[in-house]
Amino acid sequence: MRILTFSTLYPNPTAPHFGVFVENRLRQLLSSGEVQARVVAPVPWVPGDWAVLGGYARMARVPLQEIRHGIDVLHPAYPQLPKVGMNLHPYGLAWAILPVLRRLIASGFDFDLIDAHYFYPDGVAAHFLARKLGKPFVVTSRGSDLVTIARDYAFPRRLIQAAAQAADGLITVSKSLQDELVALGIARERSVVLRNGVDLEQFQPGERAAARAQFGVTGRVIASVGHLIPRKGNEFIIRALPQLPDVSLLIAGDGPQRQMLTELAAQLGVAERVHFAGVVGHAQLAQVYSAADILVLATGHEGWPNVLLEAMACGTPVIATAVSGCPEIVTAPVAGRLIPDREPATIAAAVSALFEALPERAATRAYAEGFGWEPTTQGQLALFRDILARRRQAA
Structure with a gap:
């Protein structure tokens, strides 16, 4: 299987710990030998004087492409308006990334599905991108996307609900997040709980x-x-x-x-x-x-x-x-x-x-x-296989 991992929540040289759990899950999945992957991990770009706010100036130093742990990672920029542009983020993200994905396909990596992490703006943008490219997509919820954004903001909540209804697969990292999806009107059987694991070799009792x-x-x-x-x-x-x-x-x-x-x-x-x-x-x-x-x-x-x-x-x-x-x-x-x-x-x-x-x-x-990570890896493989099998049958 060829998958495209798509998330603004991914490590980069200026923020090496940012979204490391997304990278860890992907590394474990690749270790199965049954998947090839490319990562598109966009970074925000803001105009003019706004670039000095928060970490935006730092994000501007992120390279356009890098190899992390043997994985090819692209970091294209997408427009973001701090404080005032929250409702527009998924649109700006999808608009900026669509030509990147088309070039990736043209270069020979015609991926089978989009594996998006975090519902807003990433999952919503993945919904737009999948529809344009005719690809299935999966969204993983990881916490504040449902607990905070979907609860507190009406327009993003509607976009999250639409993306969840359209997704070919939904993953939550805990049952409590699955409950949040159900509260949004998404049938429980539409999602699967695949928790994060822990690297038992890296984390061991020390002296x-x-x-x-x-x-x-x-x-x-x-x-x-x-x-x-x-x-x-x-x-x-x-x-x-x-x-x-x-x-x-x-x-x-x-x-x-x-x-x-x-x-x-x-x-x-x-x-x-x-x-x-x-x-x-x-x-x-x-x-x-x-x-x-x-x-x-x-x-x-x-x-x-x-x-x-x-x-x-x-x-x-x-x-x-x-x-x-x-x-x-x-x-x-x-x-x-x-x-x-x-x-x-x-x-x-x-x-x-x-x-x-x-x-x-x-x-x-x-x-x-x-x-350990093995149950999560096997759960992903089973979900992706099922999605692609259903696609072939529909075709």
């Missing part, structure tokens, strides 16, 4: 003392990993620290809340116990998990939080808010604990309780071994 020395932490250590944005809830973890006087917090990641979090730690008198590691490469995250006794994810919502599986694969139990896909991951005491909210007192109580009954690292690792 704890060495990992702690690397990040300068000692004693009881909890960790938080992810972009420093409000949804991730790092503020609540820091506010819990005054109730945990013997616990240090290791934060891996960067983002717009970095300064606020630094100032908050100082205001609460816990600055000496909050360690900001900055951006840690995906290949080095195992050291972060190995340095910690517990990973805390005080998230507002997630599709399928990979950090939970990565931590457990390193033998580190987790504490996570019981939202979205988290309850589908943390289902046994050796995995960790779920909390009903992300209030500082709730987090502090859960951390204290888990420290009193920490599972053996080997037991947590064994639990994570049930989340």
Whole structure:
């Protein structure tokens, strides 16, 4: 099978961790030997002075083409108007990418289907592109596309519903996201749940003392990993620290809340116990998990939080808010604990309780071994085969 992976959510040289879960799933699929793939991972282009906003100037430095892990990746630009152009994003994306796909077909890669990731604008644009090119398309929902965009914005919601109804296949990374599709009026049997897996070779228990020395932490250590944005809830973890006087917090990641979090730690008198590691490469995250006794994810919502599986694969139990896909991951005491909210007192109580009954690292690792990639890979292959078989029969 020849597939085109299409997503604005994909790593590139200026944002190597961006959408790494999309790349990981594709790499596992290619390892089956049954698929050839090209990736079209567009990057936004904004006009004039708007280019200085956010990360747009950085995205302008992304090369037009690169090879990542042996995969040919194209990064064509598409127009985007910050703040005011949300309703137009899928149209601008499809308009810019259609000639790119036609050239790709003309060059000899006449793909069998479009495998799109994230519903808006990517899945909606894939709907337009598939219709123009006469190709089947599949959309994978990954979290905020349904939990935030489809809930909060009326016009994008209608476009998402139309794309979902027209798609030849729908994938969600958790049952909770499948429930969101059903709430949009999409029959449950139209979608399949194929969760993200964890790389059990990359993420393994490491030597704890060495990992702690690397990040300068000692004693009881909890960790938080992810972009420093409000949804991730790092503020609540820091506010819990005054109730945990013997616990240090290791934060891996960067983002717009970095300064606020630094100032908050100082205001609460816990600055000496909050360690900001900055951006840690995906290949080095195992050291972060190995340095910690517990990973805390005080998230507002997630599709399928990979950090939970990565931590457990390193033998580190987790504490996570019981939202979205988290309850589908943390289902046994050796995995960790779920909390009903992300209030500082709730987090502090859960951390204290888990420290009193920490599972053996080997037991947590064994639990994570049930989340390898193979079932997801086989599920994709079965779905793609079925779609192409139905196409041949219709023809």
